[in-house]
Amino acid sequence: MDASWLKVMRTVAISGVAAKHLAREDARTCLVIGCGEQAKGQISAMLEVRNLERIFLYNRTRTRAESLKTYIYEVLHFEGDVEIADGPDEKVRDADIIICSTSSRTQVFDGTLAKPGTHISGIGSFKPDMQKVDLNALKRTDKIVCDTFEGCMEEAGDFLTPIEQGEISKDNIDGKLTDLVLGELSGRENESDITFFKSVGFAMADLVTAVAVYRSLKDKG
Template sequence: MTLILTRSDVLAMITLPEVFAAVRGAHAELARGAAVLPAPPAMRLPGSDAAFLVMAAASRGAGMAAVKLLADVPANRDRGLPVQRSAILTVNTEDGACAALIDGGAVTRFRTAAASAVATAALARPESRVLGLIGAGALARTHVEALTAVLPFERIVVWSRTDATARAFAAATGAETAGTPADVVAAADVLCTLTPSKDPVVLGEWFRPGLHVNAVGAPPRPDHREIDSEGMRRARVVVDSRLSALHESGDVLIPLRAGVFGAEHVADELGEVLIGAKPGRTDPAQITLFNSLGVGLQDLATARLLVDLARRRGIGTDIDLAA
């Protein structure tokens, strides 16, 4: 039987501490060679700015292979619909049976924030006390919950292109609003960029010694980026996946094409840092940056968690696809 989990099913079960552990374990498993994570192919139809990404992964530990089909449809913004929509299909690696079909929206939001928290725990200075956010949407709120669980932040500073959004976020979280992105960077010990930007919203000349950056929001398109080339050059960069970064990250590809740095500057993966195969932060004054595209292995790890929880709690709907 195949388990169907709707968004409400997912939200009834999912918690950040469990997703944090699952995502951390998945990246470590990848670094040890026990998981497979190919670069996601992107499909684009002629005459459309929509992109469709196939995010696949397989895990020996999870006993599962998964694929998330992500639709990135910019025109949905004018329709009042989510720009990104997705669904996750999983199969058992032992017999190939279809295990689950899961709505991807909440999974993506939680595993993305969890990955930022894993990177922050591994790369940020332990004495970091100010969290800065560029962007104030739902992903920002989930990041606050995830990151405050790994470091004892005393202040949160936020900027959004829309003042009303920033004020609502501040009222809900106790954050301070800032006038410009530069003001956020000036205050922050840990910075999260969470905008669907095509052009840089953060400049490297603003970076202070000791800063840690989670570059999260730009969609997986080679011409979109939130951080300028100088920011990427100045930082010790850790990626979630080398293959994905070199395939679809504008933050990485634009400065690479311009010759600002070579591929070795973006060669280290988060999982390698977690297992000690590559260094993390090497100096309190070092600027570190986690380039977070989001990868199918994070979706797989969260799906495994959700399927197990659903089976124990009797949540979801079973269907027989072969009937």
């Protein structure tokens, strides 16, 4: 099995489950910042859990965004509108869901522009010196959920940098994805809440995905 494929699939699944619990039920617009391979799966996951009508794309290299736009129409068979933005902040106000799927070490959008009710998904940054979701977004967030607390406290610069600066604390993180799924943590509680899900990845998710692939192939002989 291709490890890169497994990584994409498990990250996609995790993000989709988080959005199912944290994004507004009536979310119809999605902004994707970073249009690499991971973005293809992220959009697919959002389409599984929400009835999106408009997708906005931004990438520093416009040709990559154009390629993703083609993929969304031809492979995912999306029937809504796909628009390529000229800058990361251009469509923040219009987005019900914001997906940050880049390995950027610096902040990729202005958190003050996110409207009430927005769900933000932060993936792709997995080192202590990577902080792509700015402090304004974190401070405005009503619920913060991570994939694993231990992993994020080791690798998530989105948390570690502002914690070191004394801007937020570990207590600002409300819980883990498993808490949501098991009902030990409530999901979205208010239509105006801003929610944030952070994933740095963990090996168990890769293993579970691999087992699912193996069992499927075995069943097919």
